[in-house]
Amino acid sequence: MTSLKTLTLSVSALALGTGIAAADPALIFDLGGKFDKSFNEAAYNGAERWKAETGGDYRDIEMQSAAQRVQFARRMAESGANPIVVMGFQNAPTLEEVAPDYPDTSFVLIDAVADLPNVRSVIFAEHEGSYLVGMLAAMASESNTISFVGGMEIPLIAAFACGYAQGAKAVNPDMEVIVNYTGNTPDAWNDPVRGGEIARGQVSQGSDVVFAAAGGTGLGVLQAAADAGVYSIGVDSNQNYLHPGSVLTSMLKLVDEAVYTAFTDGPGLEAGVVTMNLAAGGVGYALDEHNADLITAEMQAAVEAAREAIIAGETVVHDYRTDSTCPAF
Amino acid sequence: MDMATLAQVLDSTLRLATPLLFACLAGLISERAGIFDIGLEGKILAAAFLAAAIAFVSGNVWLGVLAGIAISVCMSLIHGVASITFRGNQLISGVAINFLAAGLTVVIAQNWFRQGGRTPSLTGDARMAQIDLPFAEALADVPVIGPIYNIFSGHALLVYLAFLCVPATWFLLFRTRFGLRLRAVGENPAAVDTAGVSVIGLRFGAVAICGVLCGLAGAYLSTGLSAGFVKDMSAGRGYIALAAMIFAKWRPWHAMGAVLLFGLLEAVANRFQSIEIMGLALPIQVMQALPYILTVVILAGFVGRAIPPRAGGSPYVKEH
Numbered sequence: 001m002t003s004l005k006t007l008t009l010s011v012s013a014l015a016l017g018t019g020i021a022a023a024d025p026a027l028i029f030d031l032g033g034k035f036d037k038s039f040n041e042a043a044y045n046g047a048e049r050w051k052a053e054t055g056g057d058y059r060d061i062e063m064q065s066a067a068q069r070v071q072f073a074r075r076m077a078e079s080g081a082n083p084i085v086v087m088g089f090q091n092a093p094t095l096e097e098v099a100p101d102y103p104d105t106s107f108v109l110i111d112a113v114a115d116l117p118n119v120r121s122v123i124f125a126e127h128e129g130s131y132l133v134g135m136l137a138a139m140a141s142e143s144n145t146i147s148f149v150g151g152m153e154i155p156l157i158a159a160f161a162c163g164y165a166q167g168a169k170a171v172n173p174d175m176e177v178i179v180n181y182t183g184n185t186p187d188a189w190n191d192p193v194r195g196g197e198i199a200r201g202q203v204s205q206g207s208d209v210v211f212a213a214a215g216g217t218g219l220g221v222l223q224a225a226a227d228a229g230v231y232s233i234g235v236d237s238n239q240n241y242l243h244p245g246s247v248l249t250s251m252l253k254l255v256d257e258a259v260y261t262a263f264t265d266g267p268g269l270e271a272g273v274v275t276m277n278l279a280a281g282g283v284g285y286a287l288d289e290h291n292a293d294l295i296t297a298e299m300q301a302a303v304e305a306a307r308e309a310i311i312a313g314e315t316v317v318h319d320y321r322t323d324s325t326c327p328a329f
Numbered sequence: 330m331d332m333a334t335l336a337q338v339l340d341s342t343l344r345l346a347t348p349l350l351f352a353c354l355a356g357l358i359s360e361r362a363g364i365f366d367i368g369l370e371g372k373i374l375a376a377a378f379l380a381a382a383i384a385f386v387s388g389n390v391w392l393g394v395l396a397g398i399a400i401s402v403c404m405s406l407i408h409g410v411a412s413i414t415f416r417g418n419q420l421i422s423g424v425a426i427n428f429l430a431a432g433l434t435v436v437i438a439q440n441w442f443r444q445g446g447r448t449p450s451l452t453g454d455a456r457m458a459q460i461d462l463p464f465a466e467a468l469a470d471v472p473v474i475g476p477i478y479n480i481f482s483g484h485a486l487l488v489y490l491a492f493l494c495v496p497a498t499w500f501l502l503f504r505t506r507f508g509l510r511l512r513a514v515g516e517n518p519a520a521v522d523t524a525g526v527s528v529i530g531l532r533f534g535a536v537a538i539c540g541v542l543c544g545l546a547g548a549y550l551s552t553g554l555s556a557g558f559v560k561d562m563s564a565g566r567g568y569i570a571l572a573a574m575i576f577a578k579w580r581p582w583h584a585m586g587a588v589l590l591f592g593l594l595e596a597v598a599n600r601f602q603s604i605e606i607m608g609l610a611l612p613i614q615v616m617q618a619l620p621y622i623l624t625v626v627i628l629a630g631f632v633g634r635a636i637p638p639r640a641g642g643s644p645y646v647k648e649h
């Protein structure tokens with residue numbers, strides 16, 4: 001009994017100790033992993049930038065399985081971290097369960113909406129960014145066939161595909177857009193072999209620009225495109241450098257900006273829904289020294305005009321997530 | 330489906346079936362000797378990682394393949410020591426191998442390359458080259474023969490090796506003394522022991538061969554099919570191979586048929602988002618689940634019975 005009491009006391013003292021020590025912000029990565037060269041890595045870069053600029057410290061944790069979602073969010077909240085940035089659309093139910101128990105902790109959910117007083121939900125207008133790269137793809141294509149490789153077949157990824165197809169068809173209404181998804185389990189984000197095979201299949205169907213929105217699987221897609229001598233388009237982070245000359249551009253999603261802002265705002269940050277669209281600079285396409293030769297001045301001018309039109313509201317890009325249909329298919 | 334599409338799908342089938350075939354034969358040899366091995370997945374993953382890592386560092390893909398085989402054999406021997414020498418539970422040991430590989434590959438890759446648990450992309454000689462069979466170019470325009478010949482041309486060396494392993498495995502198991510003893514040790518180890526042959530030795534031999542084949546499967550994944558290692562890149566292929574092995578009822582030639590079928594299903598699933606068969610639209614999910622459904626059907630005894638080697642899963646205890 002005595003030993004049990006001592007243990008309980010020391011455990012609570014430990015918990016108290018960490019609670020006082022850490023008012024640091026925290027970042028919980030989704031299943032793709034911290035260095036996926038894409039979505040999660042962008043968040044990591046944002047956090048690192050904040051760390052370098054403010055000299056502050058932050059805590060982070062990588063999830064290994066879906067079963068850990070609630071556990072990790074709770075552990076971070078218990079440890080006193082504030083605010084806590086949680087990555088990934090699959091964490092909406094996680095926060096709906098955890099956030100009400102910690103009303104004094106601010107949470108930031110990236111890529112989904114959780115309607116709670118202490119949660120800021122950051123969503124991105126992926127369809128708008130994909131529209132722009134779809135235009136670039138259509139202008140670069142010589143075969144009038146372009147393609148898309150998605151990870152899991154979920155509304156978020158379908159929104160990428162739909163925006164891409166709309167952009168392509170805005171340039172050329174006869175453009176053929178092939179769409180394939182990798183799978184239905186989380187394995188679909190980490191299967192470069194299958195991604196490569198899908199890309200090869202699309203190239204054999206005539207596609208000469210392949211857009212990958214599939215996490216680690218996308219690396220296999222970009223590789224296969226480079227091997228086949230066709231163009232590819234990266235996603236989330238700037239992936240132009242992976243195969244210079246083959247990666248036409250990357251659909252940027254400024255996740256790093258969202259994380260950086262959340263860390264800067266600190267505890268008690270404003271809750272509600274933040275939409276990172278083209279107007280807010282939350283999405284875009286990548287232009288750097290690796291693809292400078294691939295994007296001609298006319299292509300750039302056309303895309304910039306489309307960007308302005310979307311920001312001004314003259315062009316409306318349909319979001320697949322609103323009604324689960326896509327006008328471009 | 331036109332001819333070109335068919336050729337592309339079959340071409341893809343051969344590539345996708347290759348790692349499954351290596352892994353399936355690996356499991357087959359191990360289980361024929363009475364050692365269940367659900368650690369195929371882990372061994373493939375470990376081999377994929379080390380093959381890519383060594384190929385990147387040395388710039389030579391074949392050194393990478395050797396390293397992949399070496400690590401896979403090491404893990405097989407761990408499985409062997411746990412389940413043969415110490416008579417532990419073979420399933421638990423296999424699961425442990427899977428966890429060990431899933432964790433270690435990422436940690437070591439991060440430590441070596443600092444790219445978040447992946448290896449850098451392989452280029453040039455660090456990747457497995459495709460071998461064009463003689464006259465492939467010349468025959469390309471010949472109707473019927475040309476496209477068919479070209480399906481078989483242009484693959485990595487390991488693809489051809491995998492298919493050569495099928496008759497080799499058959500010969501080893503059914504035409505050699507070693508094979509006879511190996512099968513006997515999976516059915517009735519006491520009889521083998523009585524004949525004065527080492528049960529332990531035979532079983533270790535079987536798991537070592539299993540390790541070599543898994544090593545080839547993993548090396549092909551990371552250096553042949555893709556260009557580098559990504560965490561969890563085996564993506565369940567070790568389990569599909571086990572399913573294929575049961576589907577083939579532990580027979581080498583049937584195993585080849587099973588992996589080709591499963592490879593074809595995957596290739597078709599990759600190519601089409603839905604399949605129309607007699608006016609019925611089959612969603613892609615059905616194709617992806619089919620290998621498992623077929624295996625369950627076989628296990629349930631609808632299409633003949635699948636009887637595993639009788640002594641499978643039980644460690645051998647010498648009588649005194």
